[in-house]
Amino acid sequence: MHGTIAPSHERAPDPFAACTVASVPLALLAEGALWWAEERTLVVADLHLEKGSAFAARGQMLPPYDTIATLKRLAALVARMKPERVIALGDSFHDMRGSGRMSATDHGALATLTRAAEWIWIAGNHDPEPPKDLGGRAMQELTIGPIIFRHEPRPGTAPGEIAGHLHPSARIVGRGRSIRRRCFASDGRRLVMPAFGALAGGLNVLDEAFRPLFSGRAFHAFMLGESVHPVAGRRLVGG
Amino acid sequence: MPAPFRDWFARRGWVPRPHQIALLEKARENRSALLIAPTGAGKTLAGFLPSLADLATRPPAGKAGRGPHTLYISPLKALAVDIARNLEAPVAEIGLKIAIETRTGDTPAHKRQRQKLKPPDILLTTPEQLALLLSNSDAGRFFADLRTVIFDELHALVTAKRGDLLALGLARLRKLAPDLRVVGLSATVSEPDDLRAWLMLQPDEGERRLADLVTVAGGAKPEVSILDTEERLPWAGHSAVHAMGEIYAAIKANRMVLVFVNTRSQAERIFQELWRINEDVLPIALHHGSLDVGQRRRVETAMAAGSLRCVVCTSTLDLGIDWGDVDLVVNIGAPKGASRLAQRIGRANHRMDEPSRAILVPANRFEVMECTVALEANTIGAQDTPRLKTGSLDVLAQHVLGMACSAPFSPDDLHAEIGSAAPYHALTREAFDRVVEFVATGGYALKSYERFAKIRRGQDGLFRITHPSVAQQYRLNVGTIVEAPLLKVRFASRKRGGPVGMGGRVLGEVEEYFVETLAPGDTFLFAGLVVRFEGIRDNDAVVSRTIDEAPKVPAYAGGKFPLSTYLAAGVRGLLADEGSWARLPDQVSDWLRLQKRASVLPKRDELLVETFPRGNRFYMVAYPFEGRLAHQTLGMLLTRRLERARLRPMGFVASDYALAVWGLGDMGAAFAKGKPTVSDLFDQDMLGDDLDAWLAESHLLKRTFRACALISGLIERRHPGKEKTGRQVTISTDLIYDVLRSHEPDHILLQATWADAATGLLDVRRLSDMLGRVQGHILHKPLDRISPLAVPVMLDIGKEPVGGEASEDILRENADDLVREAMGELQAEAKAGETLS
Structure with missing residues (x-):
């Protein structure tokens, strides 16, 4: 039996692209989140909350609005998709002291969110021990059926890995213009998620770091725009 | 004495x-x-x-x-x-x-x-x-x-x-x-x-x-002429290839000739063309800012020693360094400004009592008119240097931190001191205080960074830095020259059959923005060679040799400097006054006469807008003569409006003189019915909401913001112990821009960005002046075919980047129809499942 791959709601379908990982049908949302309809599970990677204040502490006064911007987008997604489970795929905070620097309002907003569904904090390299006072459950990895969720992708693992960490972005050139976007990267066996955080930068999927994960350019970059555009690896440009 | x-x-x-x-x-x-x-x-x-x-x-x-x-x-x-x-x-x-x-x-x-x-x-x-x-x-x-x-x-x-x-x-x-x-x-x-x-x-x-x-009164009057070419004058383009034989003859007839061009790629092209016909193997060299420093120094030394006959160069040789005896200056293309021309001509002959000699070589017909006006300006000594600018707030922020590093300061005293500098004379106390706040904590309405402040006010009322490391950071990042991020252009060391490797010879540096428009396999001119772009490795644009003679990526045609308002007014005057055409070569005056017969010539203060069908599209060509930057901004705004009027615009191309927009809707017919009228379309109110909406997305504004963020010290170029190159600023300024714009749109750094955009890459101020000037003077001429005057800008279509096309379209073009594929696969699987059960 197959569930519908489209997000369930009354209005016209929201922009997304369909893909399968280890034959599991998934919807890649234009917001940069993953929706597994069968499991009613929403997945977001690399929120990097409090990145702005982490820089400010070192003398670079980035706007203090990144946490609120990221949480707003996340809250809107949760309200729309009504997930039963939310997986934050690691690096949810930019550093270990991030949750301590959060404003009371943002802290409250996040705590409300984590109560809205079964909330799972996967450990990341920036936040090996996810916060204790915000609700949710901390895990190193999570396996559901044929899918394993972890922060850092591991080269050579069996099909079914969904990971974050690398902040994939992709670039195409057309009509004398260059367009760079965050993207999902997948070859059908594994999926690397884009960073969801407002101030989280991107790394070109043609970078060395992705090389052990995919066989040559036999993968697709699902580039984020108003919709999600699956672009074949051979069409991508480095840099 | x-x-x-x-x-x-x-x-x-x-x-x-x-x-x-x-x-x-x-x-x-x-x-x-x-x-x-x-x-x-x-x-x-x-x-x-x-x-x-x-x-x-x-x-x-x-x-x-x-x-x-x-x-x-x-x-x-x-x-x-x-x-x-x-x-x-x-x-x-x-x-x-x-x-x-x-x-x-x-x-x-x-x-x-x-x-x-x-x-x-x-x-x-x-x-x-x-x-x-x-x-x-x-x-x-x-x-x-x-x-x-x-x-x-x-x-x-x-x-x-x-x-x-x-x-x-x-x-x-x-x-x-x-x-x-x-x-x-x-x-x-x-x-x-x-x-x-x-x-x-x-x-x-x-x-x-x-x-x-x-x-000091000028010395001997310079002898300047416009090359009266025997060849056919091109309609469009900037390479002046038609005149190469005549330029080469001039080089042969002189001891040392400087050939000035407006852009790096133009310099490359001319250099290549001159060597193609250099039968006497004259020592002709190339000099522009992107070349490897060592190579530039060698050219300069050879020039000073008198061992060169000709140097093809960009404005990098504009300033008053004495490189030796130049007896002729050849200026290719239009000079773009009367004062710029005068300074370039001054490079010939460094003795005041002998006349400088110069030849202007217009590369197309509009440039002939521009050169004619510039030449007359030069004769009467007219100047069109830009006015003094108002002091930028990002620079002020840098200075305030510098002053705090030097000694604790009282805000009253520092404000008075800064106001004594002419560019900052009008700086209000409120703006000054906001800049101080910005330096201290970023100046955000949400005051959450007090504990991280870089400067803090003490009991004595003086601001001082909070830690010596603040001064260290300041010193590493001082300066206002934000280079466009540069990539080294390097030959690939290709092992036979192997992948493209590193380690080849460095040819020079090129703007990242240029490289971003290249796809692997594209060929372009660099350092006098046609090279093939292989890809980006770290901070290098890796290229290989190619046997192609003609580069695929055309020279970036327009210069860095837009046509000055003085020259623009002169060209409009020349166009309007048939009596003055005798000063133009026959090829050009014939062309204008043809235009008069086939369409119309605008009066000095009129804006001519022509509409005509061509192929299966409809075109609108306007002739504001306000420079490429202002025209690009105008093009973006017009296409938004035409979109709203359901005229389905598809793109536009801007030159220094004109702007062509094309689409699927008949714009001429729409103007005739007043849906919209042509004056509605060009109404000044486009500088309001439309401009805001477009700017929010514009990569030009993001680029401007990046410069302000770096100069003001919001983002560091270099951090102690971590030398970063332009490409590797620690964090994407585009993301910062987006966050700031949606949460604090009146932040002081966004204000500084706007102020820069008005005069810089977007030239909004000039566009605004033009729209004001032509109110009530817009002349719409519906035609059934392209007019002679429209030919140059129409020829630019396909050579110049096309504006006005949404990124989504380009993304869609490149995307596979995976949704359908995926659905098809699933349906097949589902069917298979049914069969099994």
Whole structure:
């Protein structure tokens, strides 16, 4: 039996692209989140909350609005998709002291969110021990059926890995213009998620770091725009 | 003039020039002065003579030592070094004991340290080095004995943000040395009073205070002509390939020819074309800012030694460095500004009493008109240098931090000091306080960074830095020149059959923005070669050799500088006045006559808008003559409006003179029905919401924001211990821009970005002036086919990047229809499942 791959709601379908990982049908949302309809599970990677204040502490006064911007987008997604489970795929905070620097309002907003569904904090390299006072459950990895969720992708693992960490972005050139976007990267066996955080930068999927994960350019970059555009690896440009 | 000086002049067989005497007199009266003189007038020596005279009679320093007597600031490191060398001869020959030293970014640390302990009498340096010296805690002691500051090439310094930083530095110098005498040296400018005010300490209220003016009349009138080509004049393009034979003949007939072009890629093209026909194997060289430094120095040395016959160059050779005897200047393409042309012509023949010789080579028909106007401007000595700019807030932020690094400051005193600098005269206290807040904590409405403040106000009311590391960070990031991020262009070391590797020879550097538009396999011209783009590895654009003769990626046609308003008005006047066409070559006047018959020629103050069908599309061509930047902005705004009017625009192309928009809807028919009227379409209100909405997405604004973020210190270019290149700024400024814009749209850094955009990459101010001017004077001419005047810009379609197309379309084009594939697969699987069960 197959569930519908489209997000369930009354209005016209929201922009997304369909893909399968280890034959599991998934919807890649234009917001940069993953929706597994069968499991009613929403997945977001690399929120990097409090990145702005982490820089400010070192003398670079980035706007203090990144946490609120990221949480707003996340809250809107949760309200729309009504997930039963939310997986934050690691690096949810930019550093270990991030949750301590959060404003009371943002802290409250996040705590409300984590109560809205079964909330799972996967450990990341920036936040090996996810916060204790915000609700949710901390895990190193999570396996559901044929899918394993972890922060850092591991080269050579069996099909079914969904990971974050690398902040994939992709670039195409057309009509004398260059367009760079965050993207999902997948070859059908594994999926690397884009960073969801407002101030989280991107790394070109043609970078060395992705090389052990995919066989040559036999993968697709699902580039984020108003919709999600699956672009074949051979069409991508480095840099 | 002191006797030893008079003797020196006499021994050289020279007579002091009147302006040299005049500056000595100004110095005796301790008055500041602006010297305006053409190239070759002995400007620099005039500037230094009073200091040399004063130093000749100054008693030796006591045990405590002394700070510098004279500070010389030049826009170029190379110029400072060059001047130091030129000064050594008279100083030695007159027998003066004066220490002259340079201090630039290249000066080794031990020498800089020694200069601080034992300063020279005359210090030659750059604006950035002055800012660094002023941020030192001992700046007060260092500059206590300063008597004179000389600003060279002042006209070039004051129009950019470097000029703002320098004006703020001067305000501080005047505070440290109140009797300071200031001398500005400048080429001819349109508004000398702006520069005179810039040099002076401005009072709170009342009239502008002006430095004295000393003007040197021009030397012999230059002999300038427009190449009257035997060949067919191109309709469009910028390469002037048609005239190569004639240019080559001119090179053969002269000793040393400088060929000026407007862009790097144009230089590459001309250089390649000249060598193609260089049967006599004349030594012809190439010089532009993107070439490897070593290669540039070799060309300069060869030039000074007189072993070259021709150098093809961009504006990197514009400024007053003396590279040897040039007897002819060839200016290819349109000069874009009357003053720029005058300065370039001045490069020929560095002796004032002999006429400079120059030939203008227009590359297309519109450029013939522009050259004609520029030539007349040159004859009457008209100038169109830009007006003095208002001081930028990002530069102010950098300066405020620098001042805090130097010593604790009182906001009242610092505001008064800054207001005494001409560019910041109108700075309100509120704006100043916001800048101080910005420096301290980022200046956000959400005040969450107090505990991280970089500067903090103490009990005594003074602001001081909170940690010594703040000063260290400031020093690493000083300066206002935000280079476009550059990539090294490097040959791939391709092993047979293997992947493209690293480690090949470096050809030079190129803007990342250019590389971003290349796809692997594209070919382009660089360093005189056609190369094939392979890809980006780290900070290198890797290229390989190719046997292609014609590069696939066309030369980026437009110059960096838009057509000046002065020349634009002249071209409009020429177009409107049939009586003046006799001054144009027949090919061009015939073309205009054809236009008159087939369509119409706009009057001087009219904006002509033509509409016509072609192929299966409809075109609208407008002729505002306001420069490419303003036209690009106009194109973006018009396509948004046409979209709303359901005229389905598909793209546009902008040149310096005209703008062509095309789409699926018949714009001519729509104007006839008044849906919309042509004047509605061009209404000034497009600068409101449409502009806001477009700007929010514009990569040009993001690029402007990046510069402001770096200069203001929001983002560091370099962090102690972590040297970052332009490409690797620690965090994406685009993301910061997006977050800031949606959460605090009136933040001071966004205001600074807007102010820059108005005059910079978007030229909104000029567009706004134009839209105001043409209200009620828009002439719509519906045609059934393309008009003669429209041909040039129509030919640019396909050669120039097309604007106005949404990124989503390009993304969609590149995407696979995976949704359908995926659905199909699933349905197949589902069917398979059914069969099994």
